[in-house]
Amino acid sequence: MSKNTLYDKVWDLHKVATLPTGQDQLFIGLHLIHEVTTPQAFASLKEAGVPVLLPKRTFATIDHIIPTQNQQRPYQDPQAELMATTLEDNVKKFGIQFFDTTTQRQGIVHVIGPELGITRPGMTIACGDSHTSTHGAFGSLAFGIGTTEVGLILETQTLPLSRLKVRRITVNGTLQKGVYAKDVILKIIQVLGVKGGIGYAYEFAGSVFENMTMEERMTVCNMSIEGGARIGYVNPDETTFTYLKDREFTPKGHAFEDAKIYWKSIASDNDAVYDDVVTIDGNTIQPMVTWGVTPGQSASVTDLIPSPESLPEDARKNAEEAYAYMKLKPGMSMQDIPINVAFVGSCTNSRISDLREAAKILKNHKVHPNVKMLIVPGSQPIKKQAEAEGLDQIFKAAGAEWRDAGCSMCLAMNPDKLIGDEICASSSNRNFMGRQGSPTGRTLLMSPAMAAAAAIAGHVTDVRTYL
Amino acid sequence: MTSANRVTLKGTSVVIEGNDIDTDRIVPARFLKEITFENMGNYLFYDVRFNEDHTQKSHPLNDPKNQKATIMIVGKNFGCGSSREHAAQAILRFGIQTIIGESFGEIFAGNCKSVGIPVLTATPETLASLKKTLEENPSTSVTIDLVDKTAVLENHSFPISIVEAWRQAFLNGSWNALSILKANTDKIRALDASLPYKF
Numbered sequence: 312m313s314k315n316t317l318y319d320k321v322w323d324l325h326k327v328a329t330l331p332t333g334q335d336q337l338f339i340g341l342h343l344i345h346e347v348t349t350p351q352a353f354a355s356l357k358e359a360g361v362p363v364l365l366p367k368r369t370f371a372t373i374d375h376i377i378p379t380q381n382q383q384r385p386y387q388d389p390q391a392e393l394m395a396t397t398l399e400d401n402v403k404k405f406g407i408q409f410f411d412t413t414t415q416r417q418g419i420v421h422v423i424g425p426e427l428g429i430t431r432p433g434m435t436i437a438c439g440d441s442h443t444s445t446h447g448a449f450g451s452l453a454f455g456i457g458t459t460e461v462g463l464i465l466e467t468q469t470l471p472l473s474r475l476k477v478r479r480i481t482v483n484g485t486l487q488k489g490v491y492a493k494d495v496i497l498k499i500i501q502v503l504g505v506k507g508g509i510g511y512a513y514e515f516a517g518s519v520f521e522n523m524t525m526e527e528r529m530t531v532c533n534m535s536i537e538g539g540a541r542i543g544y545v546n547p548d549e550t551t552f553t554y555l556k557d558r559e560f561t562p563k564g565h566a567f568e569d570a571k572i573y574w575k576s577i578a579s580d581n582d583a584v585y586d587d588v589v590t591i592d593g594n595t596i597q598p599m600v601t602w603g604v605t606p607g608q609s610a611s612v613t614d615l616i617p618s619p620e621s622l623p624e625d626a627r628k629n630a631e632e633a634y635a636y637m638k639l640k641p642g643m644s645m646q647d648i649p650i651n652v653a654f655v656g657s658c659t660n661s662r663i664s665d666l667r668e669a670a671k672i673l674k675n676h677k678v679h680p681n682v683k684m685l686i687v688p689g690s691q692p693i694k695k696q697a698e699a700e701g702l703d704q705i706f707k708a709a710g711a712e713w714r715d716a717g718c719s720m721c722l723a724m725n726p727d728k729l730i731g732d733e734i735c736a737s738s739s740n741r742n743f744m745g746r747q748g749s750p751t752g753r754t755l756l757m758s759p760a761m762a763a764a765a766a767i768a769g770h771v772t773d774v775r776t777y778l
Numbered sequence: 779m780t781s782a783n784r785v786t787l788k789g790t791s792v793v794i795e796g797n798d799i800d801t802d803r804i805v806p807a808r809f810l811k812e813i814t815f816e817n818m819g820n821y822l823f824y825d826v827r828f829n830e831d832h833t834q835k836s837h838p839l840n841d842p843k844n845q846k847a848t849i850m851i852v853g854k855n856f857g858c859g860s861s862r863e864h865a866a867q868a869i870l871r872f873g874i875q876t877i878i879g880e881s882f883g884e885i886f887a888g889n890c891k892s893v894g895i896p897v898l899t900a901t902p903e904t905l906a907s908l909k910k911t912l913e914e915n916p917s918t919s920v921t922i923d924l925v926d927k928t929a930v931l932e933n934h935s936f937p938i939s940i941v942e943a944w945r946q947a948f949l950n951g952s953w954n955a956l957s958i959l960k961a962n963t964d965k966i967r968a969l970d971a972s973l974p975y976k977f
Contacts, residue, residue: 339972354813394813457863462956
């Protein structure tokens with residue numbers, strides 16, 4: 312059993328009681344909500360005639376269904392409009408702060424929490440969204456929950472939970488030029504598998520993480536869940552504190568110094584005990600691309616699509632299914648995979664640094680005539696910042712579409728969707744069958760820079776040739 | 779609020795083959811735009827059960843003999859991916875009362891518990907022999923016993939596992955955790971006041 316890790320310390324600080332079932336009742340210090348996974352929870356509260364216990368600990372945004380083009384109300388899709396008005400009614404009735412588009416703070420829930428300084432170290436954070444693990448980048452225990460659990464938090468600010476085991480994943484060395492945080496997490500998932508993290512919280516450590524910016528750490532923690540781990544985190548350090556200083560919700564002055572004492576205290580101790588330890592060499596990680604229908608079905612961009620025989624026996628059947636769905640053949644070079652769409656966005660990769668990397672590649676190039684490219688900032692402030700830097704001009708000059716903030720084509724609950732069996736070079740997090748809105752649509756996961764390079768080439772290509 | 783206890787569950791079963799079946803496959807995202815769970819049963823495995831013109835594909839859940847199945851048998855990492863409770867709701871509303879598999883996505887498993895579906899695990903060997911027995915006797919009823927943690931059919935008994943806290947919750951009818959959490963409201967308020975961060 313783990314001991315003196317950040318996970319153990321934060322858990323113990325938030326434990327309310329031991330329940331009769333043997334589980335712990337855990338206090339959730341920060342609850343984030345959006346329009347899709349909350350209406351049924353609020354409906355239960357209304358039916359029971361009860362209030363939200365601690366409404367100041369819940370914040371709302373709208374991201375999944377919001378169109379990224381023409382955000383005029385009412386939305387053209389009546390279902391989307393109903394979801395939006397339902398959320399508006401609920402936050403008003405229950406006294407919850409809502410970052411709608413009029414606040415100029417709206418954006419993807421996992422982008423705005425950190426951006427506003429709401430997400431900070433040493434918190435327990437839950438949201439009805441599996442990519443809540445993103446917030447672990449700050450040294451918090453952050454995890455996705457279902458709608459019933461959203462209701463439990465609204466009514467009691469707590470959840471019944473069992474402790475996870477803790478696996479420390481150390482990535483040593485230095486990343487090569489053209490290798491990004493996205494490649495690191497795709498590599499980790501390739502090594503440990505999409506179910507390797509079941510039962511574990513992942514602690515990410517080592518020189519590669521120490522040298523990462525907060526935005527890079529968020530990209531990695533975001534996809535912990537794709538490796539089966541509901542929680543992924545990085546211990547807080549000076550990089551974390553510098554990022555947080557002066558943000559809207561970050562404590563100021565003396566309160567900031569006091570907060571820092573707390574933040575430092577919850578980091579894993581040097582003599583912390585882990586349930587498992589894994590080490591990966593960061594020097595050898597290459598730009599990664601998925602070829603299948605799980606985030607673990609990936610290869611280096613310089614490789615071939617693997618033959619079934621080269622895979623572990625229990626992965627072969629899934630691989631055969633993936634080749635058939637993806638209409639790809641084993642043995643084919645990754646760089647021969649043609650694309651029709653390129654997407655830069657999502658809670659994984661829609662932050663300003665992601666847009667800057669995409670812009671570096673697209674500058675003085677044109678998106679291939681066979682490709683439609685969408686660039687979707689993660690929040691309204693990111694959109695504003697990108698425009699102040701002239702990135703939008705680079706995107707438009709290259710022939711890409713520059714959109715408004717939202718989840719967009721990551722899960723296509725809005726007008727941004729693949730059509731038919733289009734194949735998309737995507738900076739998002741899931742390549743599941745039908746994920747991007749067409750039941751036969753195909754997704755190749757990669758870094759924003761790799762997606763930009765693919766958009767120019769019209770096929771998967773090694774971004775390093777563009778640097 | 780109380781929830782009925784689950785001690786034994788008896789019914790016929792349906793086998794869903796494959797590993798890493800994600801919640802997008804269980805309920806595609808476009809069906810999440812409804813503000814109630816009411817219709818979710820209609821969307822279960824929609825894109826693998828239906829063509830784009832809504833005609834049926836060949837799928838175990840479209841097979842008339844499986845329409846009354848209450849036990850779903852699955853593989854590894856079933857329900858990975860998105861946290862959408864719609865997946866558990868769809869399974870429940872289709873009429874499934876329990877799922878047996880080798881492993882499950884954790885958020886999905888929690889959602890199943892939330893809606894009252896015991897999620898049970900078994901070793902690959904047990905699952906293989908359970909499936910073999912079922913192949914020979916497809917209409918045989920299976921009895922899941924949460925007291926002695928077995929799945930019984932014909933005269934075979936197969937060992938199954940379940941998270942112990944969840945087993946307790948199903949046995950005593952407290953799987954809807956609201957009232958047991960609410961009982962500690964004073965402690966919750968005290969912890970709220972003592973935490974080193976506020977908003």
